Amino acid sequence: MAASWQSFWVERLVRVRMRPHALRPIDPQWVRTNMGRPRVARRLMARATGARYAHLPPQHTWVGGERLEGATYAQAQGPTVLYLHGGGFIGCSPETHRSLAGALAQRLEAQVFVPAYRLAPEHQYPYALDDALGAYRYLLEQRQVDPSRLIVAGDSAGGGLALAMLLAARDRGWPLPAAIVTYSPWTDLAATGASLEENSDRCAMFAAVTIRRAAAFYLGEADPRSPYVSPLYGDFSGFPPMLVHASTDEVLRDDSVRLTEYARAVGVDVELRLWPRVPHVWQFFSGVLPEARESLADTQRFVRNHLRSRQP
Template sequence: MSWQNTLICWSLRRNFLPETRKPVDVARVRTLTSRRVWTPPPPRGWRLREQYACPEAPLRGEWLVRERRAEAGHATRTILYLHGGGYYFCSPRTHRAIAFGLAKRTDADCFSLAYRLAPEHPFPAAHDDALAAYRRLLAEGVPASSIVIAGDSAGGGLALATLVALRDAGDALPAGAILFSPWTDLAATGASIRDNDGRDPMFCGDVFARIAPLYLGTTDAAHPYVSPLYADLHGLPPLSLYAGSTETLLDDTRRVAERARAAGVSVDCEIAPNLPHIWPIYAPFLPEARRTLDDAARFVRRVSAASEPGAGGVALSSAVQSPEIQSSVRSIAS
């Protein structure tokens, strides 16, 4: 474990964890988040295009695009990124370290969606926004086989729920999905919520049961588009999942990986020893974050390779679902 990770976990225990033990105060959390002291600039050779002016636009958020192709059309790959924040705080701006890191490593255009937040906009607002954004990409000529949906925490659960809804509706599915520490069970039934309470440097165990109602509204927590853990996962494109071994949400990742593999989905699942919730957000400072983004980028290149020139034009998002391709579970070396 790096000294940087030790420092980050110490800081989280001192500053973030105590906040999760307090009653939920939406305004306070949003204010604290807005005071974030640093956000990465666009990588050299890239252009950031913010699209926040029209609140109803399906593609409300921000694009990161290579300057040399900013006016020349779409890239070979496109990442649709869904940020975390319990469905009630954070934004594309707070999660640029992950989105920018993935785009740069994969030479992909990356669109980070500013979906509507709870409690002002409970389910299905965020879900509808994610579906609308994906469908707008298709309508604008981006091939489904060149798109990878990625998300962290609540955004990771939203990404998986989006895949399920797209499959149910008969839409063309993206090439794959990357889920960093996804929140997939708003009923908060995972054993790790209890077992890792006190080990997780970021969250106490009962916080998720307290914040879930903000997004749920009157919806049952076991609704598959709210908690995709309970969805039928057959027919989904390849998934790459990451979680820390001490996370209270660890079982939200492990159980999805098990259910997806049982449904015949190609799954990579990495359980990282002693790393905090959505640790890639600490790139480039944290070496483990850089390594995880490198690994996620390899997944993006692998599953979207069929959309590259000379690959034959076959949609890999369908091909990789064959029984011959095995799922894998690995651990990140400490």
């Protein structure tokens, strides 16, 4: 699959913005202040998607007695998507992911709920997992969402968190969703993938050291090979179909490749697509990048196919 000429410029713009920080020590406050900035650019990205969606008032769940906010983006009364945002467990929010959540709402004619889970290093594992489970249970029990009409999705750290959440949900005996969608999921906080070193210079956003430093903020004293931390080490038996998209050039490529291998080994239906010369979570750029639009169209096809197959 040949890369588009637009990908050449998007990759370079992302590289200019992000690579100068890849080898530096991570300051979580700087990440929170600057990820998704400037706001004007974020608004333009949202408009460029062409999405016409409603941004509903914040929803909330309670986890451990604490109230957690989340944003809902709705295009129609179709399926429901629980979307867990990325950000290395230290940054980003429902607002930074508004353009991507809105594009999914439009494409899938869905309501997309994006919870604002608690972030590290102030809240290390298992806070994000507890919050994700709380949001999942809220949709099932309070919003009465039919699991056969529910999609769980996420990007980067959120993609890994989505998988860890579903491992924990299955182990609790909770119903699983109709399908799972992950974009460049971070599934191995033990940082053992070969692509960490192979793509450390090629990746437009991160180096291998970036991933290891970010993992330390979230892990605390947790075992990095625990399936609820790093779902790569989990047993995916009984999981619903998965769609996994990643870039051939990103450091987290092998987190997706190995996830696919392990899930298929226990009978899970997994679709993996690797895209050349695009940055990490390139789906943000659907207003300008053909590869992003194709990824979202592939997501639309995948979701519709598996919603039909799960109809009662």
